[in-house]
Amino acid sequence: MGAPSEAEVLGQRELNRALLERQLLLGRAAMPVSDALEQLVGLQAQAPMPPYYGLWSRLRGFDPHELGRMLTDRKAVRLSLIRGTVHLVTVSDALELRPLVQPVVERAHSGAFGRRMGGVQPAELRAAVRDLLVDGPLTARELGTRLVECGIGRDVEAAGSAARMYLPLVQVPPRGVWGAGGQARYATIESWTGRALETEPSLADLILRYLGAFGPATVRDMQNWSGLTKLKAAFEDLRPRLVTFRDDQGRELFDQPDAPRPGPDVPAPVRFLGEYDNVLLGHADRRRIIPEDFPWKATLAPGRLVSNVLVDGMLRATWWIEREGKRRATLGIRPFRKLSRSERDEVAAEARRMIDFAAADAERRDVRFERAVG
Numbered sequence: 001m002g003a004p005s006e007a008e009v010l011g012q013r014e015l016n017r018a019l020l021e022r023q024l025l026l027g028r029a030a031m032p033v034s035d036a037l038e039q040l041v042g043l044q045a046q047a048p049m050p051p052y053y054g055l056w057s058r059l060r061g062f063d064p065h066e067l068g069r070m071l072t073d074r075k076a077v078r079l080s081l082i083r084g085t086v087h088l089v090t091v092s093d094a095l096e097l098r099p100l101v102q103p104v105v106e107r108a109h110s111g112a113f114g115r116r117m118g119g120v121q122p123a124e125l126r127a128a129v130r131d132l133l134v135d136g137p138l139t140a141r142e143l144g145t146r147l148v149e150c151g152i153g154r155d156v157e158a159a160g161s162a163a164r165m166y167l168p169l170v171q172v173p174p175r176g177v178w179g180a181g182g183q184a185r186y187a188t189i190e191s192w193t194g195r196a197l198e199t200e201p202s203l204a205d206l207i208l209r210y211l212g213a214f215g216p217a218t219v220r221d222m223q224n225w226s227g228l229t230k231l232k233a234a235f236e237d238l239r240p241r242l243v244t245f246r247d248d249q250g251r252e253l254f255d256q257p258d259a260p261r262p263g264p265d266v267p268a269p270v271r272f273l274g275e276y277d278n279v280l281l282g283h284a285d286r287r288r289i290i291p292e293d294f295p296w297k298a299t300l301a302p303g304r305l306v307s308n309v310l311v312d313g314m315l316r317a318t319w320w321i322e323r324e325g326k327r328r329a330t331l332g333i334r335p336f337r338k339l340s341r342s343e344r345d346e347v348a349a350e351a352r353r354m355i356d357f358a359a360a361d362a363e364r365r366d367v368r369f370e371r372a373v374g
Helices: 012-022 033-039 050-056 064-072 091-116 122-132 140-149 156-166 189-193 203-214 219-226 232-241 341-358
Strands: 076-080 086-090 169-171 185-188 243-246 252-255 271-273 307-311 314-324 328-335 364-369
Touching (some): 012 203, 033 064, 033 086, 033 091, 050 064, 050 271, 050 341, 076 091, 076 156, 086 091, 091 156, 091 189, 091 203, 122 140, 122 156, 169 189, 185 189, 219 232, 271 341, 307 341, 314 341, 328 341, 341 364
Parallel strands (some): 328 364
Antiparallel strands (some): 076 169, 169 185, 243 252
8 A cells, every 4th residue: 555664753843743743733724624623633621721822723714603603512522531520522522532532531531530439330320410400500609519419429529520421521612612601501412412322332443543643653652642541552553544653762653554755854833732732742652742841830821721832843932911901912922942033923813813712802902922941
């Protein structure tokens, strides 16, 4: 199938350009939001706005209301998924992926709250939660309180967490809808979508999709991204359908044969991303996009959610928005190492476009650079 030799080495810049292309970050793509969500295997959505920032940076003419309508029309959902964290995905992906990562989701809960649940049996918990949600969505605290009142656990916070981890509960609108807001309230995915979870989800398909979005990658990279373990055998089963390379440490990289692998000299434009964007979390070895000495603590802005800026394809700054009601919005940028004049100009231009998108209701919108660190 015209596969390159296993001995072919891909440098970090080549891996960077391949990742950016598959993440729709080398050029804004002209595609529907639903197609983009599935290409990316969902978007990190611990907070409401990052999916909107991420899609604005990836799609040509992105309309945030299109994504909002997908949530209200029940074509996309927010739920605990990859690595046990909240992701925004299409309904089809939610039904396929949640059964595959269920052990990861449960492990995330057990690590944080296991001892506080008092040995409650999962089957008993699931039945109680389904009964409690028959009359409509509830917040995690409401669920936890009612579970404790029913004798399911003794800790309200832990019981609320267990409810959304042991069952596939989705956050219902208006949570996460552009221009709206509200507490996270939960319903079962079956009642909300009218569809059932996949009974035979395909791990092989998930591996192929991961490589399509993050490859070339090692087995460990996918395990780090997904939270799943012991995937070596599954990769070996797929080996006849894949091509392999080596990275600069000699580790074997797997990839789809026809996946794009742009050259290292392909230009990469400045891109503004939300906090914890998946492009930064897709690998165990993140040198392809995060400098080894990136000073995370020094680039944070106290008391604010901090998002990320790519310059020439690499993480080079953090950003955040400061609001003074509707009177003024300021986008702050803290670079890692001093930017060249051309880099600063490109970052400033993209920052102005981002603040116009993210704070269109503000009467005045400004961009401010902080002193570079590192």
